[in-house]
Amino acid sequence: MKYEQINSELFKRNRAKFMAQMKPMSIAIFNSNDIYPIGADSTMPFQQHRDIFYLSGVDQEESILLLFPDAYDKINKEILFVRETNEHIAIWEGEKLDKTQATEVSGIQTVHWLTDFDKVFFNLMTEAEVIYLNTNEHYRQSVETQTREDRFIIKCKNDYPAHQVAKSNPILQQIRGVKEPEEINLIQKACDITEKGFRRILKYVKPGIWEYELEAEFLHEFIRNRSKGFAYTPIIASGNNANVLHYIENKNQCKNGDLILLDVGAEYANYSSDMTRTIPVNGKFNKRQRQVYDAVLKVKNEATNMLVPGTLWADYHKEVGKVMTSELIGLGLLDKADVQNENKDWPAYKKYFMHGTSHHMGLDTHDYGELKKPMKPNMVFTVEPGIYIPDEKMGIRLEDDVVITDKGSPFNLMRNIPIDAEEIEDLMNK
Numbered sequence: 001m002k003y004e005q006i007n008s009e010l011f012k013r014n015r016a017k018f019m020a021q022m023k024p025m026s027i028a029i030f031n032s033n034d035i036y037p038i039g040a041d042s043t044m045p046f047q048q049h050r051d052i053f054y055l056s057g058v059d060q061e062e063s064i065l066l067l068f069p070d071a072y073d074k075i076n077k078e079i080l081f082v083r084e085t086n087e088h089i090a091i092w093e094g095e096k097l098d099k100t101q102a103t104e105v106s107g108i109q110t111v112h113w114l115t116d117f118d119k120v121f122f123n124l125m126t127e128a129e130v131i132y133l134n135t136n137e138h139y140r141q142s143v144e145t146q147t148r149e150d151r152f153i154i155k156c157k158n159d160y161p162a163h164q165v166a167k168s169n170p171i172l173q174q175i176r177g178v179k180e181p182e183e184i185n186l187i188q189k190a191c192d193i194t195e196k197g198f199r200r201i202l203k204y205v206k207p208g209i210w211e212y213e214l215e216a217e218f219l220h221e222f223i224r225n226r227s228k229g230f231a232y233t234p235i236i237a238s239g240n241n242a243n244v245l246h247y248i249e250n251k252n253q254c255k256n257g258d259l260i261l262l263d264v265g266a267e268y269a270n271y272s273s274d275m276t277r278t279i280p281v282n283g284k285f286n287k288r289q290r291q292v293y294d295a296v297l298k299v300k301n302e303a304t305n306m307l308v309p310g311t312l313w314a315d316y317h318k319e320v321g322k323v324m325t326s327e328l329i330g331l332g333l334l335d336k337a338d339v340q341n342e343n344k345d346w347p348a349y350k351k352y353f354m355h356g357t358s359h360h361m362g363l364d365t366h367d368y369g370e371l372k373k374p375m376k377p378n379m380v381f382t383v384e385p386g387i388y389i390p391d392e393k394m395g396i397r398l399e400d401d402v403v404i405t406d407k408g409s410p411f412n413l414m415r416n417i418p419i420d421a422e423e424i425e426d427l428m429n430k
């Protein structure tokens with residue numbers, strides 16, 4: 001791995017939190033991801049399933065974590081199964097974890113080769129009454145492929161029809177939503193790498209540059225700082241491309257007088273950062289661009305201050321909508337009649353700001369986390385309002401990642417990434 005090894009104490013604590021919520025005499029299983037094929041013998045780069053990573057730190061394919069807090073023999077309370085390694089594999093594919101290394105990474109004492117899984121699992125299932133299966137219940141999930149976890153679920157329900165089934169996902173949503181201090185440090189590290197990328201591109205942007213050239217500069221800076229690369233597919237959208245919310249082609253030339261919306265974040269040790277900045281191609285906002293920019297920044301700052309323990313995600317979005325509405329009236333984009341006649345299910349401001357303001361952020365960019373219960377300290381959220389005006393050939397979004405604290409306003413993990421319009425202009429014109 002490019003990243004520095006994470007202390008296994010984090011994973012031990014994460015497992016303890018999960019196991020504390022398991023029912024008596026129950027086993028939970030977590031599978032790694034597959035390596036996804038492209039065609040012929042080509043594959044996508046491996047990305048570990050975030051749940052097994054969160055609970056074990058194991059960052060390689062063909063791994064299984066088994067948790068059984070009430071196992072008769074305490075050596076079976078936590079078991080890791082990893083792919084058997086040997087000299088041949090080491091020569092062709094590089095080093096995989098041996099049993100000692102697997103223990104070092106995860107803090108788990110009992111490690112078996114994956115080939116022993118069926119036998120060991122059968123033996124333990126004869127002791128257990130409940131099996132926790134890890135289905136994907138993320139509110140935005142939409143997965144067409146069958147994952148390794150899905151295959152395991154089908155097989156397990158078929159092989160063990162008399163066991164009760166329980167869901168891992170609600171426990172994970174709850175515990176992964178509230179970050180440990182080590183996790184906040186890792187997210188901070190990802191944000192700091194993103195900052196380096198942003199400062200680098202500020203020096204490169206000028207009329208005539210291509211969006212993909214900026215993508216390349218970001219990636220260069222990310223990888224040289226021990227990141228695997230982008231935490232999500234980056235959006236580098238100049239001019240009206242900024243009004244296509246998921247524009248990821250990054251293929252156009254940036255024109256004098258336009259803005260560029262950059263929704264780009266580095267990953268570090270599988271943790272995400274999620275930043276958006278919008279900057280002028282020629283290094284100077286015109287008057288109207290600046291008006292809209294300052295309105296978005298104001299909404300971002302006011303929204304950030306609402307992220308305190310106890311806030312409800314749904315109420316927060318309504319309050320942010322009110323601030324946005326007032327800014328859009330100030331910009332002449334809405335008038336009082338638009339607001340008076342608005343549809344409560346799709347308020348008038350949504351014409352210019354049609355996406356959510358915040359999401360949990362962490363191992364997944366749109367991370368797990370409870371959304372129907374009050375916010376808690378150490379949850380990490382993005383704050384990302386935008387105003388999109390195709391008729392004026394501009395779309396402006398600003399996005400920071402913040403940690404909820406019990407000391408008033410949240411802690412901004414992107415506090416060092418320039419956002420003030422004048423600071424950005426100064427840096428671009430140095």
Ligand code: GLY
Pocket residue numbers: 232263274359365384399
């Ligand atoms: N970059 C994805 C998002 O902002 O949610």
Ligand code: MN
Pocket residue numbers: 263264274275276399
């Ligand atoms: Mn983003």
Ligand code: MN
Pocket residue numbers: 274359382384399
């Ligand atoms: Mn985001």
